[in-house]
Amino acid sequence: MANGFGSLYVGSSGLRGAQNAINTTANNLANMDTIGYVREQVIFADETYNKIKDVTPRTNMQQHGLGVSIGDVVHIRDIFLDKAYRLEEGRSSFYNTSYEVVEQIEDFLQELNGMEFKESILELWQSFQEYEKEPENSTNQNLVVEKTELFLSRCDALYSDLISYQDNLNDQIKDSIDNINKLAKDIYKLNLEIQKVEAGKLETAMTVRDIRDAKIDELASYGKISVEEDATGFAYISFENIDLVGSDRAYEIELRKDDHTGFYTPYWKHLSDTRVKRYQDVYNLDAVISPEFDSDVGKVKALMLSRGSEYGTADYLNGDDNDGTPYKELKKSSIMEVQAEIAVLFRRIVNTVNNHFSPLKESGLDTIEGTLDDGTQASFTYDNGVVTYQHTNQNGVVDTYIYRNEDEYLDKQNGVAGKEYRKANSILILDEENASYGTDMELPPRELFLRYGSERYTKLTASDGKVYYVYNGERIDNPSTHYALSRVEINPEIKNQAGLMPCYTKNGAVDRKLSENLVLAWEVKDMIIGPDDTIPCNISAFYDKIVGRTANRGSTYHSAGQTLERSAAALDKKRQEVIGVSSDEELTKMIKYQSAYNASSRFMTVISEMTELIVTQLR
Structure with a gap:
């Protein structure tokens, strides 16, 4: 133990160290419910030692210290837990966003203006069943006209709703990219502030680090990120394997807009040459979606895949390449797939009716x-x-x-x-031999569905x-x-005069074979929903397949999203065990540091009394 007044330094350092530890513990308790706060921990270190005697072959070095000091107040984090949590959070965002899109599509399919869309298909078919009984009856003819108009309006409304939802997702993509750019700029500024505060090695920028880490956590929900921190506290961030926050700036993501659809595609501004239309896209949408390749990460990627690159048409579903590329492209997008399937169903109904009325x-x-x-x-x-x-x-x-x-x-x-x-x-x-006539007995017979x-x-x-x-x-x-x-309307001539609907043979007799064949054609099982479908079905069952496949896709997304949510929650719980504030633990430390403060105080009292005694006796 140090002699004389040197002992006062020991006691004084104990008082200062315990007081600082109490202050840190009190700060932890005060911020226990603060979102994003990371607990602080005091690390004690030895003060300078005074050497009394060097080491010799027979004796050890003799020295006495001047007490204890606060070596550092550290930011308690586990970089491995942070990395795992951010990856799981990104994956969870990918699947939950994908599920939300499918859930909305299911709403469009099942409920349209308060009625199921399927009803319009069934009612159209039922109108043709009534038409079969008496094709020449004006009541039955008008019923066909009425249900055809209803079918067209609901088809157009459904397709329009899906297009509007694509536009909505497109706006969400733009907002997300704007937020990513803002987060990158904020993180870069916080990096500089942390470097400034910690440059003297006397203080750790705790609050600034908390803010920065919370922003990095938020950034992880938008895409795959990687974070590396150097000795100065500067955090370098890559986003989708490209630098987003570098040493000298935050790199900006820009959007190019498709002239036809208005759909946005994010690209790296610093890696692209817009003059020659060469773009480095941020997201690789051609990659196989799999956890194995970390390609199922981020909300924005899910939005882009769900939205698709076009408006789905029947051509996509049929495919026109040997390797089925259009169909593969279609399968990536929840909305495009349903649009194409509805388009195929619509086209089949239209062609079935028109090719019977006007063969x-x-x-x-x-x-x-x-x-x-x-x-x-x-x-x-x-x-x-x-x-x-x-x-x-x-x-x-x-x-x-x-x-x-x-x-x-x-x-x-x-x-x-x-x-x-x-x-x-x-x-x-x-085909004039098999053609039917309206009441005017003129050729060519009128089609029911007319192209604009x-x-x-x-x-x-x-x-x-x-x-x-x-x-x-x-x-x-x-x-x-x-x-x-x-792009199709009911033939205005038939709409205005239902009697012009083909229903007579050339000799003026009622063409019952036409109406019979039309009803039977509705039930023929010759439709498949795509190249991967091996079970043909009729028109009504085709719509059921659309709903079923959409539900299966949604179930897959929902299941994966829930699993990843639980995984992310478990990792966050482990993270909170490290970074979170436990009232019991902090109160225990408070008692410990208070006891250390009291002990240092008593030590100072003893030294004071001892010094006073020595001075008094020397008189």
Whole structure:
């Protein structure tokens, strides 16, 4: 023990150390319920030692200390628990966000304006069942018109709701990216503040570190992050394997907007060259979604995958590449998949009705040339699945349109029971032999569903006087000519006069075979929901498959999200055991440090009395 006044330094250091420890413990207790607060812990260290005698072969070194000091007040964290928690939190955000999207889609499918969407399909079918009983009855005809209008309005409303929801997700992506950029800038500023405070090695920036760590935790919910802290307290952060917070700045993520859909795609500003349209995307959406590759992390990625890159159409579901790329692209997006499935269902219903009311057949010809009713010349040429239409108008200008000739049409030769839909290998024309007539007994018979941008037929009189009603396929360059959602209306002529609906044979008799075949066609099991579907179904069951597959997707997301939530909660609980404030533990420390303070105080009293005694006796 030190002699003389040196002992006072020992006692004094004990008082200061215990007082500082009490203050730190009191601060922990005061912030016990503060969100994001990390408990502080006092680390004691020896004060300077005074040497009395050097070590010799026979004796040890002799020295006495000047007491104890506060070596540091440390920020108690476990970097391994932080890393594990942030990864699980990111994964949980990915699956929970994906589930929320599917849950909303399920609401669209099951409830639309207070009624199930499926009801509009069933009611349309029931109207055709009534129509079958008496096709010529105006009441039954008007019922078909009424239910067709209802079916179209609900289809359009459903598809419109899905598109609006895509736009909503798109806005969420923008808001999330804005927040990521703000978090990165805030973390960078906090890094500089921490460096400034801790540069003298006398103080730890506790409060600033708490704020920064809370922001890093929040950032982890948006994507995969990695954090490395250097000796100066500066935290370097990578986001989706690219530097987000560097030594000299916070790197910015920008958004490019698709001209057609308005959909945003995040890209790294500092790694892209917008002048040549070369972009380094932030998220790799082509990666297989799997925990094995850490590719299932982050809310924004889930939003982008759920939203998709386009509006889903029937073409995506059918696929047009040998490797099924469009279908693979479709399967990534919950909304696009349902949009495409609804589009396929809609298209099948439309074609089923139209191809019975106004049947088609193959002409067996690759070229049909002739004169239109206005005296101008026109021609149709078939080649490898497409039909080229050329028309020379009265001013001598040649208009050229290219139609897809792969529309499925009903092959009536096989009969209804064994009917099949085939793709045409020549120019399609009206099947006059099997056509039915309305009350006006005119050709061509009217289709029930009319495209906004195209009539069903072009009447062409060949040089030999033969009249062809050539089918106007869907133009490749003009989506308005497609039998697609939001581009089809009920034929206004039939809507205004239901009697024009085809229901008579050429000799004027009621065409009961037409209505019978139409009802039977509804029940034919020839629809599959995608390349991975092996069980054909009818029109009504197809919608049930849409709902079922959506529910299965949602169940998978929900299950994964709940599991990861529990995992993240367990890790956070372990984290809280390290960083959290326990009132029992802190009160125990308070008693310990108070006892240490009392002991140092008594020690000082004894030294004081001893010194006083020595001084008094020396007199």
